[in-house]
Amino acid sequence: MTDTEEFINDAIRLIQEKSGGEKVVIALSGGVDSSVCAELASRAIGERLIPIYVDTGLMRKGETARISEIFGPVGLKVVNAADEFLDALEGESDPEKKRKIVGERFIRVFEREAVKAGAKYLLQGTIYPDCVESDGGIKSHHNVGGLPLNIQFDGVIEPLKELYKEDVRNVAEALGLPGEIAHRMPFPGPGLSVRVVGRVTREAIEVVREANAIIEEVLVEKYRPWQCLGALVGLGTGIKDGKRLHGWIVSVRAVHSEDAMTAEPVEISFKDLKEIESRITSSIPSVSRVVYDITSKPPATIEYE
Numbered sequence: 378m379t380d381t382e383e384f385i386n387d388a389i390r391l392i393q394e395k396s397g398g399e400k401v402v403i404a405l406s407g408g409v410d411s412s413v414c415a416e417l418a419s420r421a422i423g424e425r426l427i428p429i430y431v432d433t434g435l436m437r438k439g440e441t442a443r444i445s446e447i448f449g450p451v452g453l454k455v456v457n458a459a460d461e462f463l464d465a466l467e468g469e470s471d472p473e474k475k476r477k478i479v480g481e482r483f484i485r486v487f488e489r490e491a492v493k494a495g496a497k498y499l500l501q502g503t504i505y506p507d508c509v510e511s512d513g514g515i516k517s518h519h520n521v522g523g524l525p526l527n528i529q530f531d532g533v534i535e536p537l538k539e540l541y542k543e544d545v546r547n548v549a550e551a552l553g554l555p556g557e558i559a560h561r562m563p564f565p566g567p568g569l570s571v572r573v574v575g576r577v578t579r580e581a582i583e584v585v586r587e588a589n590a591i592i593e594e595v596l597v598e599k600y601r602p603w604q605c606l607g608a609l610v611g612l613g614t615g616i617k618d619g620k621r622l623h624g625w626i627v628s629v630r631a632v633h634s635e636d637a638m639t640a641e642p643v644e645i646s647f648k649d650l651k652e653i654e655s656r657i658t659s660s661i662p663s664v665s666r667v668v669y670d671i672t673s674k675p676p677a678t679i680e681y682e
């Protein structure tokens with residue numbers, strides 16, 4: 378038996394033991410970690426698994442529709458909680474507080490859904506680097522240090538806690554999950570809120586969502602980065618339609634990495650960078666400037682907050 382097959386058998390046993398015959402809610406985001414968890418759990422406990430996707434209003438463009446399409450047939454419940462998350466985040470500028478707010482909201486949504494479904498356990502796709510960075514005080518990933526202390530569940534089950542992302546991708550392939558899921562680009566739990574440096578507003582979230590969609594369109598297929606993204610990093614003076622514009626500065630980031638613990642910037646051609654710039658500045662009226670971030674991790678993290 379390979380290590381991956383052994384891991385799959387152990388994880389299935391762990392989920393069966395820990396859930397003790399009760400129903401389990403899984404936070405399914407469509408990312409590789411939670412999708413692997415869902416597949417393992419569905420093999421472990423079948424219909425006792427309740428997969429739930431929360432639309433936080435902080436997702437990438439088209440993401441909710443695509444995830445619903447992929448997982449709808451296996452009973453995914455989509456909960457639209459965008460107003461709840463955006464109201465709670467409105468005006469917040471502290472990165473750690475954003476994570477805590479998102480972590481807290483997630484749990485409250487899952488608690489409500491668990492009561493409706495009669496579920497006692499929460500299953501999460503937390504992986505090893507999430508724990509290391511949270512424990513090391515770098516940032517509290519929403520699914521680790523970001524969780525509130527008073528959780529109304531009998532327990533949280535985290536079968537992937539000792540794996541790196543590459544291991545998870547191997548398990549995804551061994552489980553036969555579609556390539557689109559096994560190789561999906563990582564996306565942080567606090568979503569676009571940590572791609573707006575400083576104050577979160579609905580307007581800023583809309584702008585950064587559009588910018589991320591353009592960046593992904595230009596870069597994903599061609600460069601196959603570990604991750605690419607855009608963040609609003611401040612305001613700068615520009616000129617549009619002959620008038621002065623104090624508009625958003627979008628910083629583009631694209632990195633290659635093995636495990637997200639370290640990362641190197643991708644060498645993007647100047648032509649592709651100009652395409653990103655011209656598409657963003659021409660289609661988003663409030664953006665005045667686009668820059669490319671060439672910093673490795675460390676010293677910079679992959680996300681801006």
Ligand code: XMP
Pocket residue numbers: 476510516517518519520563564565566567604637674677678679680681682
């Ligand atoms: P950083 O920015 O720490 O990111 O270099 C490493 C990887 O983790 C993702 N990330 C997060 N994921 N909650 C998450 O679920 C978070 O709070 C969070 N912060 C960063 C990031 O997108 C990258 O893949």
